[in-house]
Amino acid sequence: MGEYATLYALAKMNGRQAYILPEMHRQLAPLFRITLPVVSGDVVRSVPWRNYGLHDWMSEEYRHIKGKYVRLTGYPCSWTFYHHLRQEILQEFSFHDHVKEEANRYLAGLRGQRRNVTYVGVHVRRGDYVWVMPQVRKGVVADKAYLEKAMGYFRAKYQEPVFVVTSNGMEWCRENIDASRGDVYFSGDGKESLPGRDFALLAHCNHTIMTIGTFGKWAGYLAGGETVYLANYTLPNSPFLKIFKPAAAFLPEWIGIDADLSPLLNGTQRQKRPSPQSLSPSLARLVRCNRTFGGGRSRGWCQAKAGELVTD
Structure with a gap:
């Protein structure tokens, strides 16, 4: 996109x-x-x-x-x-009409008895980034605390928020996102859903919570409401910052919540290197490079x- x-x-x-x-x-x-x-x-x-x-x-x-x-x-x-x-x-x-209709039908089914519902799409990027961020980009992915803060922002501002969670790591989401209030729903019945379906759901929500990656960024851009994003999620010496400018990535009106870099600083965030087959195509290319972000x-x-x- x-x-x-x-x-x-x-x-x-x-x-x-x-x-x-x-x-x-x-x-x-x-x-x-x-x-x-x-x-x-x-x-x-x-x-x-x-x-x-x-x-x-x-x-x-x-x-x-x-x-x-x-x-x-x-x-x-x-x-x-x-x-x-x-x-x-x-x-x-x-979106094509049938895509819009499916997304709106799903969201309408979550309304229940709420009269003043506000839909908040949540995209949690996991998958290959769980390894790539600490090992290649000197950064972190969103943790439980970030998601609690982001959801707390919308709970404090809106009377009846409904959170629609999408992810390529839904098992982690179910274990780390508190759904006991009855306002959290996991797309695909708690299993990974089709990316196109998830994206349409996010884009048809009123507001967005994203973590990292362009999937959540574009969902927020199309949704057009408030967007909360994970900010400062790499170390200052990250090679990723040579090709990525946060000010050019996130709109000025979007709301950033700083990432917790302590696991990276303490050396506790260690992940098993994934196989090339499990990486997204773009990241597989990056990992294969001898100087991943170095130019030349x-x-x-x-x-x-x-x-x-x-x-x-």
């Missing part, structure tokens, strides 16, 4: 026609009413593209991208690229194709 939104915005800035790759279309089209045309594989292979790498925040030079056929690369997901086009981006990421040849090898710009 970040790559699509960035491509959409940069094409407008540069007066170009944007095209997306078939893989991106396959990922996004089942959920959203996206409009950018798809370039065929034969065309991709035959056109003399100029590769143009992007870092993860907007820079002035991106307003003046040269070349007739430009392939954007990188993992851009910063609001600084596209937030000035927010309404257009929201239109691009409008390995940085280029880690890049992904974001999309194409073509001069009319």
Whole structure:
């Protein structure tokens, strides 16, 4: 989604026609009413593209991208690229009717006897990040205390909040999120659900609690209410900060709650290294790099194709 939104915005800035790759279309089209045309594989292979790498925040030079056929690369997901086009981006990421209906039907079923319900989507990123954050990025994932603080914020502010928890580590969530108040519901009957279904549920809530990762970030962006996020979740010397600027990742009005870095500082956060098969594709590429975030040849090898710009 970040790559699509960035491509959409940069094409407008540069007066170009944007095209997306078939893989991106396959990922996004089942959920959203996206409009950018798809370039065929034969065309991709035959056109003399100029590769143009992007870092993860907007820079002035991106307003003046040269070349007739430009392939954007990188993992851009910063609001600084596209937030000035927010309404257009929201239109691009409008859900198909059947997706909206399913999400709203599920949420309506949680209302019960509540008259003034406020839905808060909660996304807890676990999976490969449980190992990658401490071992590769010198950071932490969200813990029980963070989620209690974030949920406490909404409980204090809204009369009848309902928390809808989604995660790729639902067992951990059920063990660490207190559901005794009767206001917490685990998506998928407490088991991992389909990512598209979970995302639609989050985006149709009134507000968002995210942890780390772009899944929760985009859910908060589409939901449009208050978003609480895990802040300062890496050590100051984290190599991740070479390519990631928190101010460019989280909207100024979003509410950050500082992470507890003590397990990392005390050396108590040790996780077994996962197999390459269990990693997400992007993280598998990063882990395989000799200099994961250091630039140079390995940085280029880690890049992904974001999309194409073509001069009319």
